[in-house]
Amino acid sequence: MQNEDISDGATARPPAWQASMEIPDDAGASDHGHDAILHYTSTRGQADGRPQRHIPDASAHGNHAMIRALGWLSIGLGLAQLVAPQGLARASGLRGVSSVWIRAIGLREMACGVALLRGETRPAWRWSRIAGDAMDLSLLGVAMASRRNARTRLAATAAVVAGVTAIDYIASAQLAPRKLSELPAPGEAGLALQKSVIVNRSADDCYRAWRDLENLPRFMPGLQSVQVIDARRSRWNSVEGVWIGELTQERPGQGMRWRAAENHTETGALELSPAPDGRGTVVTMQLHMQPPAGKVGTAVAGLFSQAPAYQIETTLRRFKQWMETGEVSTTEGQPSGKRSFKTRLLHKAGGTAPAPRPQANGGVS
Amino acid sequence: MKANCWHGKRDVRIEQVPDPAILNPGDAIIKVSSTAICGSDLHLYNGVVPSMEQGDILGHEFMGEVVETGSAVRKLKVGDRVVVPFPIACGRCFFCEQQLYSVCENSNPNAYMAEKMWGHSGAGIFGYSHLTGGYAGGQAEYVRVPFADVGPIKVPDELKDEQVLFLSDILPTGYMAAEACAITPGQVVAVWGCGPVGQFAIQSAFLLGAERVIAIDHYPERLRMARELSGAETLHFDAVDVPDALREMTGGRGPDACIDAVGMEAHGSGVSYIYDRLKQTMKLESDRPTALREALMACRNGGVVSVPGAYGGFSDKIPFGSIMNRSLTIKTGQTHVQRYMQPLLERIQRGELDPGAIISHHLTLDEAPHGYEIFQKKQEQCIKVVLHPGP
Ligand SMILES: [Zn+2]
Ligand SMILES: [Zn+2]
Numbered sequence: 213m214q215n216e217d218i219s220d221g222a223t224a225r226p227p228a229w230q231a232s233m234e235i236p237d238d239a240g241a242s243d244h245g246h247d248a249i250l251h252y253t254s255t256r257g258q259a260d261g262r263p264q265r266h267i268p269d270a271s272a273h274g275n276h277a278m279i280r281a282l283g284w285l286s287i288g289l290g291l292a293q294l295v296a297p298q299g300l301a302r303a304s305g306l307r308g309v310s311s312v313w314i315r316a317i318g319l320r321e322m323a324c325g326v327a328l329l330r331g332e333t334r335p336a337w338r339w340s341r342i343a344g345d346a347m348d349l350s351l352l353g354v355a356m357a358s359r360r361n362a363r364t365r366l367a368a369t370a371a372v373v374a375g376v377t378a379i380d381y382i383a384s385a386q387l388a389p390r391k392l393s394e395l396p397a398p399g400e401a402g403l404a405l406q407k408s409v410i411v412n413r414s415a416d417d418c419y420r421a422w423r424d425l426e427n428l429p430r431f432m433p434g435l436q437s438v439q440v441i442d443a444r445r446s447r448w449n450s451v452e453g454v455w456i457g458e459l460t461q462e463r464p465g466q467g468m469r470w471r472a473a474e475n476h477t478e479t480g481a482l483e484l485s486p487a488p489d490g491r492g493t494v495v496t497m498q499l500h501m502q503p504p505a506g507k508v509g510t511a512v513a514g515l516f517s518q519a520p521a522y523q524i525e526t527t528l529r530r531f532k533q534w535m536e537t538g539e540v541s542t543t544e545g546q547p548s549g550k551r552s553f554k555t556r557l558l559h560k561a562g563g564t565a566p567a568p569r570p571q572a573n574g575g576v577s
Numbered sequence: 578m579k580a581n582c583w584h585g586k587r588d589v590r591i592e593q594v595p596d597p598a599i600l601n602p603g604d605a606i607i608k609v610s611s612t613a614i615c616g617s618d619l620h621l622y623n624g625v626v627p628s629m630e631q632g633d634i635l636g637h638e639f640m641g642e643v644v645e646t647g648s649a650v651r652k653l654k655v656g657d658r659v660v661v662p663f664p665i666a667c668g669r670c671f672f673c674e675q676q677l678y679s680v681c682e683n684s685n686p687n688a689y690m691a692e693k694m695w696g697h698s699g700a701g702i703f704g705y706s707h708l709t710g711g712y713a714g715g716q717a718e719y720v721r722v723p724f725a726d727v728g729p730i731k732v733p734d735e736l737k738d739e740q741v742l743f744l745s746d747i748l749p750t751g752y753m754a755a756e757a758c759a760i761t762p763g764q765v766v767a768v769w770g771c772g773p774v775g776q777f778a779i780q781s782a783f784l785l786g787a788e789r790v791i792a793i794d795h796y797p798e799r800l801r802m803a804r805e806l807s808g809a810e811t812l813h814f815d816a817v818d819v820p821d822a823l824r825e826m827t828g829g830r831g832p833d834a835c836i837d838a839v840g841m842e843a844h845g846s847g848v849s850y851i852y853d854r855l856k857q858t859m860k861l862e863s864d865r866p867t868a869l870r871e872a873l874m875a876c877r878n879g880g881v882v883s884v885p886g887a888y889g890g891f892s893d894k895i896p897f898g899s900i901m902n903r904s905l906t907i908k909t910g911q912t913h914v915q916r917y918m919q920p921l922l923e924r925i926q927r928g929e930l931d932p933g934a935i936i937s938h939h940l941t942l943d944e945a946p947h948g949y950e951i952f953q954k955k956q957e958q959c960i961k962v963v964l965h966p967g968p
Contacts, residue, residue, distance in 0.1 A: 412671055491671060525689060533683045536669045537724070538649060539601040541686045541701065546600065546713045546721060549582025549592040549632035 279328055282379060286325030293318025305365025320344050345377035393521070404500045405521060409528040412492040413535045415484040416465045421535060422482060423468065431530035431540060433523060445473060497528055579966065580634045580717035581945040586624035587953070589635065589946050597713060597721035602649035605725035607661065611738040612639035612715045614948050614962045615746060616772045617887040620842060621706065622949050625857065626889050628690065628707040637663035637703040638745040639715030640738060643725075652726045659729035661722055662914035663746045665701040665712065668727035679911035684723065685710045694890060699911060716945055718966045730918045733926070739933035739963065740925055743773070748932050749917035751777025751838070754885035757908035758834035760785045765827055767791045767875065768809070769868040770838035771799035773935050773961045774885055778836050779807040780930065791826060793819055795844065798937075798958040806934055814845070823875045831877035839868035840886030849894065856893065866892040873899055884909035935961050942966040 292300050297314035324341045393406050411418055421427055425446050429435045439447045444459045460479075461469040467483040483496040530540045580594045597606055615638050620626050640660040643653050653659065665685075666678035673681050684701035685691060691698035691708045701723075704714015713720065722729060732741045751774045758766060766782040768775050771794035779790045792803035793812045803809040812822050823832060841864035843850070853865040869884065873896055876882050882905055900907065924930045937960040940948045948962040 410671065412669065412674070522689060529688060533667075537603070537667045537683055539603055541667075541684055541710070541723065542600055543686055543711050543713070544600070545598060547578075547580065547594040547597055547717075548634060548713060549580065549584070549590065549594055552631040555630045555632065 278379070282376075283325045283328035285376075286321050286328065288325075290318040290320070290322030290325060293321060303365070304369035305362035305367075317344075317348065341380050342377065345373060345380055348373050404498070405524050406496060406498040407521075407524050407528055408494055408496040409532050410487045410492050411495050411532045411535050415486060415493045418484050418493050418495055418531075418535060419465050419467070422531070423462070423464075431534050432527045433530075495528060495531065497524055499524060578718040579942055580713075581636065581942065581964075582631075583621060583629055583633045583635055584631050587622060587950075589622065589949050591943050591945060592632075594634065594717070597717075597719050599645060599647045600721065601723060602647040603724050603726065604647040605643050605650055605653055605722045605729070606645040607639070607641040607659065607715075607720050607722055607729075608644045609639050609641040609715055609718060609720055609966050610658075611641070611742045612636050612717075612942075612964050612966065613742060613745075613747075614638075614716075614945070614952055614964070616774060617705070617840065618949070619953055620840070620887055620889070622953060623842060625842060626706050626708075627694070628711075630707060630711070633704065633706075633711070634713040634717055635704045636714035636716030636720075637705055638742065638747065639703075639720060640732070640742050640745060641720075643729075644719070646725065650725050653729060653731075657731050658734065659731055660741050660744045660918065661703075661715065661720075662728045662730075662744075662749075662918060663702055663705075664699075664728075664911055664914055665703065665710065665723055666727050666915055667724050673727070676913055676916045677910075678728075678913040678915040687711055702911070716942065716964060718942070728915055730922065732922065736925065737933070739936055740931070741922065742963065743777070743932040743935075744914075744918050744921055744925075746912065746914065747773045748777050748921055748930070749914045750774050750885050750912040751779075752781040752917055752921060753910075753912050754778045754836050754838065754883045755781035755785055755787075757883040758782065758785075758836065758881045760787050760834065762786045763788045764833040765789045765791065766834045766836065767793065767823055767832035767872070768803075768836045768838055769793045769843075769872055770840075770886065771796070771803045771809075771811075772838065775799075775836075775838035776802060776807055776935050777932070778838050778885065779803055779809045782834075782836075783808060784924075784929065791823065791832065796955055799960060802935065802960065819871060820875050827877070831875055831880065833877055834881045834883060835872035835876040837869045837872045837882065837884045837886045841865055841888045841892075843867035843869075845871075853893070864888045864890060864892040866895065870894065870896060873905065876903075876905055879904040879906075881906045881908060883907075885912070936963050938962045940964050 293314050297311040297318070301309055301314060321344070324344060328341075394404065425438045425440060428438050434451045436449045436451065438449070438457075441447060441456070446457050446459075448455055448457050456473040457470050458473040459468060459470050461467075465484065467481065469479065469481045471479040478499075478501045480500070481496075481498045483498075485494045485496075487494050533540050578594060578596050579591055582590055582592045582594070584590055599606065614636075618635060618637075621629055621635065641658070643655050643657045643659060646653055646655065662678070664679040664681070666673050666681040667683040670682040672678070679700050681700035682688075682698075685698050686701070687707050687710055688698035694708055699709065701710030701712055703712050703720070704716065705712075712723075730744065732744075754774070755766070755778050758764075760766065760782060764787050766779075766787045766789070768778050768782070768790060771779075771792050775792065775794070776799075779792055782790050790807070790809040791812060792800065792807070792809040793814055794800050794803070795813055795815045797813075800811040800813060804811050810826070812819055824830075843853075843865050845867035849870060850865075850867045853867055857865050866888070868886065869882075869888075869892065872882050884907065899905070921930070925932065937958060938948065938951070940962060942964050945964055948964060951957050951959040952962050
């Protein structure tokens with residue numbers, strides 16, 4: 213794995229948390245010393261140049277040409293609106309609109325162009341541009357309603373503005389800051405997710421509770437049961453089907469790694485590290501899925517294809533609740549008055565899997 | 578059982594609903610003997626708190642008798658008479674260990690919703706929207722209480738319901754608000770809002786050493802209570818300009834501490850009030866911080882502004898320049914009720930506090946909709962309504 217920094221230095225970004233995904237094939241034994249399972253590095257790009265949807269510098273770099281073009285287009289258009297407002301109005305089929313208005317719009321357009329060229333990526337700038345496009349579009353809509361204007365020309369102008377809006381939107385989305393918790397490791401395609409929670413228990417307690425895989429359905433939404441087959445393999449029954457999971461690394465008190473036994477494209481990892489000042493344990497869970505989304509991802513945290521981030525968060529939150537209090541907080545099954553149709557529908561759709569039924573904290577103490 | 582359910586803006590109904598059941602090993606079921614309507618219930622009633630759903634059972638101030646316990650409950654047993662604090666706290670997390678019970682990390686099953694709204698989630702709360710867990714409330718014949726060994730406190734038989742009921746919320750809330758002011762002897766405290774929390778904040782401020790308390794409201798019966806029951810000087814905000822009056826009463830310096838016991842649906846006058854009213858109606862602003870703004874501007878340099886009033890989301894035009902340039906301290910938070918119940922119970926037993934004196938109406942549970950209406954409209958000189966589900 214190479215961790216060479218290829219960033220052009222144009223935009224400073226926070227270090228991406230990236231995990232090296234080396235999994236020895238003979239894994240399962242804990243004979244790899246005590247190095248942490250997830251390695252966090254501060255690399256910002258990836259060396260081999262393959263297209264990366266999830267690495268911000270790579271995507272911003274790839275679209276540089278488009279953004280430059282958009283910037284110069286904006287400045288040109290703005291300048292024209294500023295210098296010859298009425299000429300431009302005639303050309304776009306607009307009559308009777310005050311020059312002051314058109315000049316104002318031109319100024320906005322130019323400011324946005326300059327911001328684009330300077331590489332402004334702050335959300336306020338990106339959204340002000342789209343808001344500006346929307347303003348232009350609605351102004352055209354108003355003009356369209358008036359019979360004095362040349363509607364064919366107006367329609368053509370509107371089409372052009374709508375096109376620019378669409379490009380703006382795409383550019384904005386690609387320039388948006390990435391979530392640290394969703395950055396894949398360098399050289400990895402697909403979806404990577406990582407979340408952490410602090411549990412007010414020792415790392416050994418957390419490890420023991422998680423390593424007893426039959427405990428997992430207590431806090432993983434959508435998981436109905438786990439049956440241990442042998443030291444490494446287990447059968448997972450979830451609402452989305454059955455799959456065989458395989459532990460590839462175990463580090464007592466530190467973490468573990470697992471993957472699907474049948475295809476090795478999806479992996480998961482758990483890392484335990486002491487929280488500052490001895491206040492419990494930082495529990496980090498990571499999932500990495502290669503497209504097409506296979507079974508580990510979906511089964512590991514329930515209805516995964518729906519909202520992976522929500523599912524992984526829920527798993528960690530419930531794990532914490534169960535470890536600290538011996539139960540998982542719930543309101544499922546409590547009384548209520550007559551629910552409206554909308555509310556009932558919401559509960560069916562959004563409710564995902566109900567929290568586990570009451571069970572005392574057996575294995576952990 | 579019967580329960581008071583929310584059905585939309587200014588629409589609450591008594592309905593027949595299933596009895597609550599033990600859902601977790603730490604739960605207890607309480608047969609409710611008394612339950613109150615809180616000022617913050619009016620925010621739900623007026624439909625300004627997000628994430629309420631039709632059919633939600635209301636109520637977060639209640640007490641009663643334990644009738645069933647889960648397998649893990651140790652301290653409580655069937656037959657105990659208890660008062661239940663409104664925030665639900667696990668007692669085991671980082672925050673509970675520091676007695677910050679109302680920001681317990683483990684009691685809100687909808688924490689992901691609250692995180693969207695507030696960045697991080699607080700504790701679950703009984704009968705107070707789905708952002709705070711969607712727990713069924715206590716304006717009912719029975720209620721399920723999670724983490725029953727942590728919250729509820731047993732009360733001696735010789736104390737009547739009305740003497741201890743308010744340990745569940747408004748008494749500790751008023752007390753914590755005054756405690757946050759770090760009052761030293763001789764200080765002047767101003768309190769916006771003379772509802773129940775305001776009354777208890779006034780009384781607590783005197784208990785903690787304030788020399789003068791200035792109370793601000795525009796309902797005559799509340800102002801009278803602040804004067805006669807709690808010993809405050811009063812200002813009627815429709816009649817006098819409050820910031821100006823506070824200056825005059827404090828030699829131009831301003832009160833040492835200011836308490837906003839009003840919250841997000843302030844009444845007021847002037848341009849800023851109309852501005853908030855409009856924006857809140859248009860859903861451009863979730864809260865109406867008229868009282869908060871005034872408290873921030875009126876407080877003396879280096880003073881404390883304490884906010885027990887309920888706020889839900891976003892407030893506009895908060896004078897942050899005033900806060901920064903004048904070294905103000907802001908103290909706020911949902912009340913960490915569990916922390917205050919025992920010491921306040923002892924004060925009640927010693928006769929230092931008489932919480933029952935603020936009750937203006939005793940009604941049956943069936944009369945809850947009427948109770949909400951008169952409390953909302955401040956009719957019949959309504960200050961505090963207590964509901965009795967029993968016969
Ligand atoms: Zn309350
Ligand atoms: Zn807690």
